[in-house]
Amino acid sequence: MSKLIRKIEQLEINNPAPLGFGRKQQPSPTKTMLIVGIYEQFEPITQLASPYLDAVILQPNNAPSPDLVALLDKNQTPWGILVEEPTLEEIQALKEKGCDFLVFRNTEVGVDAFQDQELGRILLIPGDIPKKEARSLEDLPLDGVVSMDIAVPPFSISDLLALSTLRGEIAKPFILQLGSTPSSWELECLRNLGVECVVLDLSNVEVSTIETLHTQKIRLPVRKGKADRNTLSISYSSNTSQSPNESDDDGDY
Numbered sequence: 001m002s003k004l005i006r007k008i009e010q011l012e013i014n015n016p017a018p019l020g021f022g023r024k025q026q027p028s029p030t031k032t033m034l035i036v037g038i039y040e041q042f043e044p045i046t047q048l049a050s051p052y053l054d055a056v057i058l059q060p061n062n063a064p065s066p067d068l069v070a071l072l073d074k075n076q077t078p079w080g081i082l083v084e085e086p087t088l089e090e091i092q093a094l095k096e097k098g099c100d101f102l103v104f105r106n107t108e109v110g111v112d113a114f115q116d117q118e119l120g121r122i123l124l125i126p127g128d129i130p131k132k133e134a135r136s137l138e139d140l141p142l143d144g145v146v147s148m149d150i151a152v153p154p155f156s157i158s159d160l161l162a163l164s165t166l167r168g169e170i171a172k173p174f175i176l177q178l179g180s181t182p183s184s185w186e187l188e189c190l191r192n193l194g195v196e197c198v199v200l201d202l203s204n205v206e207v208s209t210i211e212t213l214h215t216q217k218i219r220l221p222v223r224k225g226k227a228d229r230n231t232l233s234i235s236y237s238s239n240t241s242q243s244p245n246e247s248d249d250d251g252d253y
Contacts, residue, residue: 002101002120003078004055005143007034008173008196032220033187034197035213036175038082044071047202052214053077057103057199069098080120085109095119103146114141122175124148127166134169144173146199152179153186160189167194175199181209184216191220 011031034054037047042065048056049071055078058064064079072079080101081094091102091113101120104113114121120143125134127149137145151163167174175197176190182198190198200210 001118002143004034004036004080004101005120005173007031007054007078008144011196031217032223033191033195033217035210035217036197036199037202037210038177038199039202041203042068044068045202047205047207047210048072048077049075050207050210051075052210054197055079055100056202057082064097073098080122082124083109086113088112091116091119101143111141120144122146127162129166131169134166135171138171142172144175144196145170146175147177150177150179153182155182155186155189160193163190163195164193173197177201181205181213182216184219187213187216188220192223 011033035052036055036057037050037053038057038059039045039048040059044065044067048068053075056072057080058068059082064081069079078100079098080103081099082103082105083090084104084106085108086094086102094102095116095118099119101122102113103122103124105124107123121141122144123137123140123142123146125137125145125147127147147166151159163176173196174194176195177199181200182190187198198213200213
């Protein structure tokens with residue numbers, strides 16, 4: 001399985017401290033979101049060496065330079081390639097170079113390109129994808145999707161509403177491209193909407209920006225489960241559904 005997809009699947013899995021009377025150990029931090037970089041050039045840059053990147057998407061439709069691969073491998077950072085219509089031979093060559101996942105930008109690519117389940121298979125989708133198509137993604141041989149639209153903070157309620165509507169139709173891991181660094185609260189809102197990964201353009205951010213986003217990410221509160229949210233909704237509904245006459249009747253006895 002793809003290392004990136006495995007990381008996504010392990011999001012918010014708690015690691016409890018061991019039981020017993022031995023020395024108490026703190027549980028490992030729970031990951032709630034991943035930071036992915038995207039990079040268009042062939043030669044390495046300092047940002048690629050950041051230990052806070054969970055994966056990197058490389059833009060060229062061919063193998064990256066050996067120096068770039070060596071830098072990513074040194075930090076054990078999974079990397080993938082943004083591709084158009086790769087042949088099976090090209091996919092195999094990328095895999096032999098260490099490619100972990102493919103991001104397909106063209107839906108006209110032959111389905112044979114999606115048959116290797118050892119590689120992550122991610123599809124670039126438009127932000128205005130029709131609802132029927134968005135729902136149908138669940139049945140396709142895909143491991144996740146990336147929105148073509150670049151989200152630029154600060155966000156409005158309208159922005160989050162549109163994103164929530166899109167995310168709610170897609171039963172696959174969702175990767176969102178960011179135009180700039182969000183605030184801690186905005187990042188929490190994105191996580192609560194179901195965004196598993198955020199993408200930064202490494203050519204336009206400083207190393208310190210990646211570290212800041214990482215700090216914001218690890219400080220996010222644990223997301224409430226659906227059961228907790230439903231309990232709150234039911235409680236509120238029960239309290240508000242009681243009519244004034246019922247309250248008055250209770251006082252007469």
